[in-house]
Amino acid sequence: MARNEVDEPGNEVAAGAQGKRVEKHGMFSAMARFFREVMGELRKVVTPTRKELINYTGVVLVFVIIMIGIVWTLDLAFSWFVVNLFGAR
Template identity: 55%
Template structure:
């Protein structure tokens, strides 16, 4: 079985977090620490290449079109069924 690699914080990070937690800091220092941590996390973000971005966009657009067709078909089918059961049996929107 393959061993999974888990992104766990290092011992230094954990020790530093415990030390910071134990010390009472002013709100401005805590905001500065937060902003520093946000910047550190943003440096880890990997942006997609242009080719990947167009691929992802195409997948999303195709999925949205398929879902629109599915929901439109269900809406038309249920409206016809309700019209047939409770109405005169004609198709809605067709005179």
């Protein structure tokens, strides 16, 4: 028979967690670090080409039109159902 083992953190995990304490800094140094990290992430952003941008825009517009059609159809179906269920005034 197989023995059931429970995944529990070992001593090395607990010791590693205790050794990695982050010093608290002031509010302004935290804001400066945040903006440095934001600028670092923005440097990684790749701007799409004109062709890609037109393609992405077309995909989004087609998706929105399909969703409008689905919602419109469901609205008509539910309104017809409610009118037939409760009757029109």
